[in-house]
Every structure is written in structure tokens, then in C-alpha cells.
Amino acid sequence: MNSSFIARILxxxxxxTQYLLRNDKMQSSKPIVVVLGATGTGKSKLAIDLCxxxxxxxINADSMQVYKGLSIVTNKVSKEEKNSVPHHLMxxxxxxxxxxxxxxxxxxxxxxxxxxxxxxxxxxVGGTNYYIESLLWDVLINPENVTELVxxxxxxxxxxxxxxxxxxxxxxxxxxxHSTQDLSTEYLYDLLKQxxxxxxxxxxxxxxRKILRRLQIFQQNGxxxxxxxxxxxxxxxxxxxxxxxxxKNVIMLWLRCEKDVLxxxxxxxxxxxxxxxxIEELSDFHAKYNEKRLKEDKTADYSxxxxxxxxxxxxxxxxLLDEETRRSAKGVELxxxxxxxxxxxxxxxxxxxxxxxxxxxxxxxxxxxxNIYALDTSDLEKWQSNVVNLAIDIVKSxxxxxxxxxxxxxxxxTSKKSENDKKTYFCEVCERVFxxxxxxxxxxxxxxxxxxxxxxxxxxxxKNEISAKT
Numbered sequence: 001m002n003s004s005f006i007a008r009i010l011x012x013x014x015x016x017t018q019y020l021l022r023n024d025k026m027q028s029s030k031p032i033v034v035v036l037g038a039t040g041t042g043k044s045k046l047a048i049d050l051c052x053x054x055x056x057x058x059i060n061a062d063s064m065q066v067y068k069g070l071s072i073v074t075n076k077v078s079k080e081e082k083n084s085v086p087h088h089l090m091x092x093x094x095x096x097x098x099x100x101x102x103x104x105x106x107x108x109x110x111x112x113x114x115x116x117x118x119x120x121x122x123x124x125v126g127g128t129n130y131y132i133e134s135l136l137w138d139v140l141i142n143p144e145n146v147t148e149l150v151x152x153x154x155x156x157x158x159x160x161x162x163x164x165x166x167x168x169x170x171x172x173x174x175x176x177x178h179s180t181q182d183l184s185t186e187y188l189y190d191l192l193k194q195x196x197x198x199x200x201x202x203x204x205x206x207x208x209r210k211i212l213r214r215l216q217i218f219q220q221n222g223x224x225x226x227x228x229x230x231x232x233x234x235x236x237x238x239x240x241x242x243x244x245x246x247x248k249n250v251i252m253l254w255l256r257c258e259k260d261v262l263x264x265x266x267x268x269x270x271x272x273x274x275x276x277x278x279i280e281e282l283s284d285f286h287a288k289y290n291e292k293r294l295k296e297d298k299t300a301d302y303s304x305x306x307x308x309x310x311x312x313x314x315x316x317x318x319x320l321l322d323e324e325t326r327r328s329a330k331g332v333e334l335x336x337x338x339x340x341x342x343x344x345x346x347x348x349x350x351x352x353x354x355x356x357x358x359x360x361x362x363x364x365x366x367x368x369x370x371n372i373y374a375l376d377t378s379d380l381e382k383w384q385s386n387v388v389n390l391a392i393d394i395v396k397s398x399x400x401x402x403x404x405x406x407x408x409x410x411x412x413x414t415s416k417k418s419e420n421d422k423k424t425y426f427c428e429v430c431e432r433v434f435x436x437x438x439x440x441x442x443x444x445x446x447x448x449x450x451x452x453x454x455x456x457x458x459x460x461x462x463k464n465e466i467s468a469k470t
Contacts, residue, residue, distance in 0.1 A: 030054075031398045032112065032247055034132055034370075035125040036061075036357060037255030038350035040266045041377045042387065044077050046255065047125035049388045051085040054121040054395060059111055060090040061126025061135075064309045066104070067095045072273050072281045073311040095306040096289065105134040121395070127349075129356040136250060136370070138232060138243030167194050175216045177209075188212060196224035201424050204435050239367040241360060250370035251398055253391055254357055254411070258378040263347060270343045273311075279318075279335075282311065286319045310349060314341040363414045371410035429453045 033050060035043045047058050060066065064074040068091055076082075076091065088111045093099055108124075112135065115122040124132060134140050165173060165183060170191070173179070180188065185208045192211050193200040195218050203210045214225040221228065229242065237244025257265070285306075306312075315338045318326070325331045361369055373394050375387050390408055397404045425440040426433050430452050434440045443449055 029399075030116065030119065030121050031249040031251045031395065032116075032136075033121060033123045033395060034061075034136070034250065034252045035123060035255065036127070036129060036132055036252065036353075037377075038257065038262065038353045039075070039127050039346060040262055040269060040350065041255035041257050042380075042383070043125050043127065043255055044081070045383075046253070046375075046387055046391060047123045048077070048081055048085055050123050050391060050395065051121065053392055054399075055119075056121030056123045057086040057088060057115055058090075059088045059108055059115075059122055059124045061108075061124050061128055061131040062090075063099075063101075063104070063126075063128040063131060064306060065090050065126070066099060067091070067093045067097075067306040069095065070281060070285060070306060070309070072276050072278050073309050074306075075269075075273075095285070097305060099305070101130055101134050102140050104131050105140060108135055127353050129353060129360070133360065136246055137241075137368075138235070138246055139241065165191065167191065170195070170215065170219050171222070173219075175212065175219050177212065180212060185211065188215065191215065196226050198226040199224065199229075202435070204424070205433055237368050239364060241364055241367055245368045245370070249398065251394060252361070252370050252372040253394070254372055254374050255377050255387070256354075256374050257376070261378045262350060266346050266350065267343050270339060270346065274339065278311065279315070282315055282319060310345045311342050314338050314345055358414065362411060365413060369413065373408060373410055429456060 033056070035047045035050075037043055044058075050056055051058055062074070064070075065076050066089055067074070071091075077087075082090070089104070089108055112122050112124075124135060126132065165175075165180065165188075185206060188208065188211045189200065189205045192214055196214060199214050200211075203214075217225045217228065232238055232243035233240065235243050318331070318334050318338045321331055321334070326335070357372075360367075361372060373390075375390055377383070377387055379386060390405075393405050394408050396402070397408075423437060424433055424435050425437075427443060427449065430443075430449055432443075434443055
């Protein structure tokens with residue numbers, strides 16, 4: 001081994017060591033701030049306030065706000081707010097691009113690194129909690145990179161019926177939502193059970209998207225989802241939900257709001273969106289992107305791209321009406337119904353967002369979790385004192401390594417069961433499948449279960465009486 005080769009090895013070792021030391025120092029100097037919570041709690045406003053105070057930049061974590069346009073239905077910040085501090089990963093994608101959480105993670109991590117290296121405060125903000133999770137923890141499996149337009153992909157796969165998907169040929173056939181559209185969910189689930197029984201038993205037999213995703217993982221990696229997740233869990237700091245924390249210095253600010261106050265706020269926001277031109281925005285987009293698909297007898301797909309936004313599916317019946325019918329009594333009545341459906345869907349989503357925080361961030365006992373601080377946004381007149389000032393004090397204490405104010409203690413983890421409790425149960429009375437012991441126990445004690453059980457017992461009794469007479 002010559003001396004020049006040894007010198008190169010030593011240089012590479014020193015460079016790597018200096019990089020690690022610099023990276024560790026970089027992480028400890030300024031924290032990564034995450035602002036999360038239900039829709040309507042003021043996450044974007046707080047993120048901008050923090051960036052203005054600490055010379056920070058916003059990293060969007062809303063899966064719908066990555067798409068260009070449609071600022072009303074996706075509830076983006078105003079142009080003035082966006083221009084007041086730099087925003088990343090917002091308003092940059094064609095609305096029909098299929099953009100996955102892995103794409104998001106791969107685009108966001110270099111931005112975080114760059115901001116930390118410059119001494120800036122990265123403020124991750126948004127309501128898509130699995131986006132946030134993908135950045136903070138090592139929980140994802142890399143699929144093939146998919147960036148083509150949805151309609152272009154569909155054109156490439158015009159003849160999905162030219163094959164029968166089996167365990168033997170799954171590695172050689174492109175698996176997409178479109179190419180498997182004529183295969184029943186039951187068939188795909190049976191296929192997954194043959195390949196990866198363990199993960200199949202962790203999901204509901206009707207969860208088609210999860211089933212397809214796990215089949216894709218096997219196709220692309222040559223090993224099962226269960227095997228890959230087991231590798232992540234075996235890492236130092238891993239847990240039942242996946243791999244370890246990616247960063248040491250993270251602050252999570254959970255914006256919360258009293259239920260009745262948030263309900264009223266979300267209803268008022270929906271009315272305001274209508275006044276801002278929501279119908280015109282949806283109509284223009286519908287005419288540009290969706291009308292062509294419908295004329296070609298393709299159903300509107302609300303599980304791809306921007307079409308997943310709350311509002312598209314809810315207003316779809318109204319958007320199909322001609323102008324004259326929209327102005328009629330029938331049209332006005334339908335419009336009101338669509339608006340109410342959007343309000344209901346928004347409130348349901350807000351509950352889902354908070355449930356995610358409780359279960360996966362606070363409720364997983366074996367998971368490494370950053371400090372999570374709750375901020376009450378119920379009284380907007382006290383926004384500065386109850387939210388902004390407290391958030392600034394929390395961030396300052398982490399930067400300066402000083403004690404927290406007495407009213408800023410992080411939340412304690414709950415003692416709930418890990419979300420990895422995903423055993424499946426079949427109710428012979430109701431003929432339904434349930435995933436997880438909590439859901440199963442709730443069902444067994446539900447009124448619906450008792451009602452069906454009582455009806456079936458009565459029917460059986462009647463049959464027995466008829467049989468006895470004959």
C-alpha cells in the first residue's frame with residue numbers, strides 16, 4: 001500500500017470527521033421548529049411570526065399546498081404573507097403530478113440541511129402529519145421515483161388487462177392504481193397474504209391503497225414490507241413505528257383549540273372561501289383538467305394529486321351542472337348541500353389531525369419523540385400573549401440553553417397502546433373485519449353490534465319455532 005493512497009484515506013477520514021462535528025454543532029446551534037395541529041388553528045400565522053423574529057424560513061408540510069394555483073381551496077397564505085418570509089416546497093408542482101411522501105422527504109431534507117448550515121431557523125409547518133413524520137423520523141421505504149403526470153401515466157398503461165398478476169410475475173409488471181383497476185381488492189389482498197402474511201394481517205382487507213403500496217414495495221425491493229420495517233426497527237433508537245429520530249434538536253409546537261370554537265371558526269372560514277371565489281376557482285380548474293377526462297368516460301379521480309383537496313369531491317355534483325341549472329332553485333339547493341358537506345369533511349379532518357398527534361407522537365411509548373408543547377389558540381384576541389410570545393420563549397430557551405418559563409412545560413407521553421397493535425378481528429355477528437384491539441373492543445360494546453346480534457337471535461328463534469311446528 002503506497003503512501004499517497006494512505007494519505008488519501010487519512011484525508012477522507014479527517015474530512016468525514018470534520019463534517020460530522022460540523023453537522024452536530026449545526027444541529028445544536030438552532031433547533032428545527034415544527035408547527036402542527038388541526039386545520040384552522042393558525043399554524044401558518046405562527047410560523048411566519050417565528051420566522052420574522054428568528055430569521056427563519058418556512059418549509060411547507062401541507063400535501064395540497066405543494067401544487068400550483070388553487071390558493072382558496074387549499075387555504076394558502078396570501079402573497080403578502082408568502083413574500084414576507086421565504087417559503088419552500090409550496091406552490092411549485094403541476095396539479096396533476098403524482099407526488100408521494102417519499103418525494104416530499106427527498107425534496108425537503110436538503111432544504112433543512114441548507115438552512116441549518118446558514119444559521120437560519122427551519123420552521124416546518126402544515127397539517128399533513130405523515131409529511132412531518134417523514135422528516136423527523138427514519139420511517140419510509142424508498143420506492144421508484146414517480147414524477148410523471150397522472151394522465152400521461154394512464155396513457156402508457158392503456159391495456160392493463162393483458163396480464164394476470166400473480167406471485168410469480170409480480171416483479172416484472174408495473175403496479176399502479178391504473179394498471180390494477182380491474183383487479184378486485186380481495187384478489188390483491190389474497191396476493192399480499194401469499195407474499196407477506198404478517199403485514200397483510202396488520203391492515204384492513206378493504207384498504208386497497210395500503211395493499212397496493214405493500215405489493216409495490218415487494219416488486220421494487222425484492223423483499224417484503226415486513227422485512228424492511230423490521231430493519232428500521234432494529235436500528236439504534238428504532239421502535240414499533242419505524243426507525244429513530246433523524247435530528248437531535250427539534251421543538252414541536254402543537255396548536256390546539258377548544259372544540260366548539262374551532263367548529264365555529266371552520267364554518268366561518270368555509271363561508272369566507274365562498275366569498276373569495278371558491279366556486280369560480282373550482283369551476284375553472286374543473287374545466288381545464290377534469291372535464292376532458294369525464295368526456296372520455298373516465299370517472300373523476302379524487303385520490304390523485306390536487307383532487308384530494310377537501311372541496312373537490314364535495315362540490316363535484318354542482319360543478320357538473322350547466323350555468324342555467326346552477327342558477328335554478330335546484331342548483332342553489334345543491335350548492336348549499338355541497339357547502340355543508342365541505343364543512344363536515346373539514347371538521348372530520350381536523351379530528352383526524354389531532355388524533356394522529358395523540359397516537360403517533362404522544363401515544364407511542366417506545367418511540368423517541370422531541371419535546372411537544374401545547375399552545376392554546378382558542379382566543380384570537382390573546383394570540384400574541386397566549387401563542388406567539390410563548391412560542392418565542394420556548395424557541396429562545398432551546399437556542400440559549402436556558403430554563404423554560406413555568407407555563408411552558410412539554411407535554412407528557414400518554415400510556416396508550418402503540419399503534420402497532422394491528423391484529424385483525426372478524427365479527428361473525430356483523431360479518432365485518434376490524435383492525436386493532438381498541439377498535440374491536442369498542443365494536444363489541446357498540447349499540448349497532450348489540451342490535452344486529454339481537455335481530456339475528458330473534459330470527460334464529462323464529463326459524464327454530466317454524467322447524468318445531470313442521
